[in-house]
Amino acid sequence: xxxxxxxxxxxxxxxxxxxxxxxxxxxxxxxxxxxxxxxxxxxxxxxxxxxxxxxxxxxxxxxxxxxxxxxxxxxxxxxxxxxxxxxxxxxxxxxxxxxxxxxxxxxxxxxxx
Amino acid sequence: xxxxxxxxxxxxxxxxxxxxxxxxxxxxxxxxxxxxxxxxxxxxxxxxxxxxxxxxxxxxxxxxxxxxxxxxxxxxxxxxxxxxxxxxxxxxxxxxxxxxxxxxxxxxxxxxxxx
Numbered sequence: 001x002x003x004x005x006x007x008x009x010x011x012x013x014x015x016x017x018x019x020x021x022x023x024x025x026x027x028x029x030x031x032x033x034x035x036x037x038x039x040x041x042x043x044x045x046x047x048x049x050x051x052x053x054x055x056x057x058x059x060x061x062x063x064x065x066x067x068x069x070x071x072x073x074x075x076x077x078x079x080x081x082x083x084x085x086x087x088x089x090x091x092x093x094x095x096x097x098x099x100x101x102x103x104x105x106x107x108x109x110x111x112x113x
Numbered sequence: 114x115x116x117x118x119x120x121x122x123x124x125x126x127x128x129x130x131x132x133x134x135x136x137x138x139x140x141x142x143x144x145x146x147x148x149x150x151x152x153x154x155x156x157x158x159x160x161x162x163x164x165x166x167x168x169x170x171x172x173x174x175x176x177x178x179x180x181x182x183x184x185x186x187x188x189x190x191x192x193x194x195x196x197x198x199x200x201x202x203x204x205x206x207x208x209x210x211x212x213x214x215x216x217x218x219x220x221x222x223x224x225x226x227x228x
Contacts, residue, residue, distance in 0.1 A: 031214045041152075041202055043218040055213055088156060094214065100165075101148055102208075102216055104158035 003027050006091050006105035013081055014113055020077045021108045023091030029103075030096045031055075032074035034066060037088040037107070049074055050096050081112045115140045117207050119219035126195045127227050133180075134190045134222050136205030142166075144210040147181065147188045152202040152221075161203070164188065166210075192224075200226045 004025045013019050025032065033056075034046040048056040052068045063079040074091060088109050092102040116139045126132035138147070149161040164172045164181050171179050176193045192199055202223050208216040 033214075033216065035218075041221050041223075043204060043221075045215070045217060048214050048216075050214060056215055090158065092158075092216075094208075094216075096214055100146055100208075101160050101163050103160075107156050107158075109156075 004091060004093055004103050004105040006089075006108050008108060009106060010109050010111075012111045012113065015081055015083060017081050018077070018079045019081060019110070020075055021089055021091075021110075023074045023076070023105055025072055025091075025093040025103070027093055027103060029093035030071050031094045032068065032071070033090075033092040033094075033102060034074065034076050035090040035092065037090060039087070043090070047074075047076075078110075081110075083112050086110055086112045115142075115145075115207050115209070115215070115217055117205055117217050117219040119205055119222050121222045122220070123223045123225070125225045125227060126192070126199075128195055128197060130195055131191060131193045132195055132224065134192075134203050134205075134224070136188045136190070136219055138186050138188065138205075138207045140186065140207065142209060146208040146210065147179075148206040148208070149177070149179070149188075149190045150204045150206060150218075151199075152204065153198075153200070158204075162190065195226050197226050197228060200224055 033048045047066045049068045088107045091105040094102040145166045147164045151159045180189045202221045205219040
């Protein structure tokens, strides 16, 4: 059983397109995250949600819109894709306050051509 | 926001030897968590070890141990008896203890293990 599952694992698309990445966790966690890992391997937090409520929204272009229909799901929709959006996107989950480590999905490698 | 600094972009160790990866962080909080994650070429993020700031005792997990110096805001990872499978990117991470659940990562250290 996969704890944190992201789909798709790979995504190749053209500039200007709109795409979504889905994330689901079956760990009963109440907090979920999106991270972006660039070509230099730097992991940057984009968003975090706690019980479907947006908690952290880093300086991310408005083209990125997270959606959490319930606390087990956190999807990422990206409009008008740009070359610079090419990266690996990781979803993660954890328990909230008093919780500890985050569990990560396998990542989605997004390539914009 | 808190910052995490890993000053060693790359490290190398001989198989069966010991290596220490450095990490420092900046925070005004007294309670928080610290972690080391491993990312092999498969890109999966794997938790190596965690430390709660309120615990003075350094965490240990088999061949992995940390040197947690709270006053110095330092959190280094020691890998003993290095194995070829230890080769990976290693990330130090800081997480707040409050409802913000803010979790930040350092830039990573690429560890090479030589046979």
